[in-house]
Amino acid sequence: MRDLLILLELAQAGAHIAPCRLSSKTLATKLGVSQQTAARWLIDLERRGLVTRALDRRGQSVQLTKEGQATLHSAHQRLSSIFDARPRTLELKGSVTSGLGEGGYYMRQEGYRKQFKRLLGFEPYPGTLDVKLSNESRELKATLENLPGKRIDGFVTPERTFGQVKCFSAKLRGVRVAVVMPSRSAHADVIELISAKNLRKSLKLKGGDAVNVEVTI
Amino acid sequence: MRDLLILLELAQAGAHIAPCRLSSKTLATKLGVSQQTAARWLIDLERRGLVTRALDRRGQSVQLTKEGQATLHSAHQRLSSIFDARPRTLELKGSVTSGLGEGGYYMRQEGYRKQFKRLLGFEPYPGTLDVKLSNESRELKATLENLPGKRIDGFVTPERTFGQVKCFSAKLRGVRVAVVMPSRSAHADVIELISAKNLRKSLKLKGGDAVNVEVTI
């Protein structure tokens, strides 16, 4: 929860680039807590893989790990999406997951298909690629959930009602795709991608493959 | 401490622009805490003037105050200074304060003067203009304290030892100045400015005058 402020302080001391000598007392003063608490927080960050430390008799050197940097970067992107009005791109990281095959059922509905074609400019392949998001990206998904995106209206068939969804243009390994999600935020850690072709086949993806999705917002 | 994450969530829900209907339960889910805790946090933010709320029998509307927005904006600037490599400018607001006249003593030391001339390109007037920072700018000063700046080495005279300081180029009402501060962060809410001329005279400044200092970082 308070990771962000600690990492921010560490990064401002240069620990996002190189190992940085920083005593627990100094950090404690900057953060307004006791030396003991600052030390404990650092130990905790190290245990969770957000920083690495090197101890010696003179003190310690601290450096942010990739994950630590990713945490800060994610926060920066969230803030940027608030303060920068212009269109931006947001990078979600995750891995291909098998999913429930449920997405395909929806993508076969003509009521959705014709809207996708109009809004995205391509006829979607009747299936979805599900991507399980990494820890850092999970927070960025909240950004998407709060942005309007392109609205796909709901509709009614004799069998049932289909709810409103929204989508965002995106790129996956250079291929034009779209992120589809319910308009009412279902707070899941998985995003569903659609494209003109079968993404698993055309990109030769299999479950567990790491992927980056570049979403245009 | 955790204000940032709450404000971030509120802003992503649109509460930085307009009053935003948001139940404590919804917020609680987004933040991963209980409804009671989310409610308590909101009450606390309201008490400290970071948000305003409007209660009715259906629930509540929440909106960020200027101070709430400033808190987020300050965090955004700190993060931007980390991720945007290009030179940036940081704006500190405050008012002219009389100071202790102590700065002038330091600025008369030849050990400092020759270094200032070399690093800044001008011979500093032997006095400082002290600016008491506003609340929001105080946090931004932490950014400066953590940035390297231009290093002015310490030195020893027969009388005493002078510590290492650092400085940043800046502009004050269009005039080229520099912000000087100890390398070891003395967490004060005042910054000291030096310039080629007597700033009080050349800019006709007097105690209490509001000033903006544009620092190049």
Add this chain to the structure above:
DNA sequence: ATTACTAATGTACGAGTAA
């Protein structure tokens, strides 16, 4: 100087619940 343990204290959390 440091880091970081232990023990005592303090504070925050959420269950239950009222309005």
Add this chain to the structure above:
DNA sequence: TTTACTCGTACATTAGTAA
């Protein structure tokens, strides 16, 4: 349904130290 109170418990923090 909401918001938000009380209160017992659990966790976080710090003082005092050891290494």
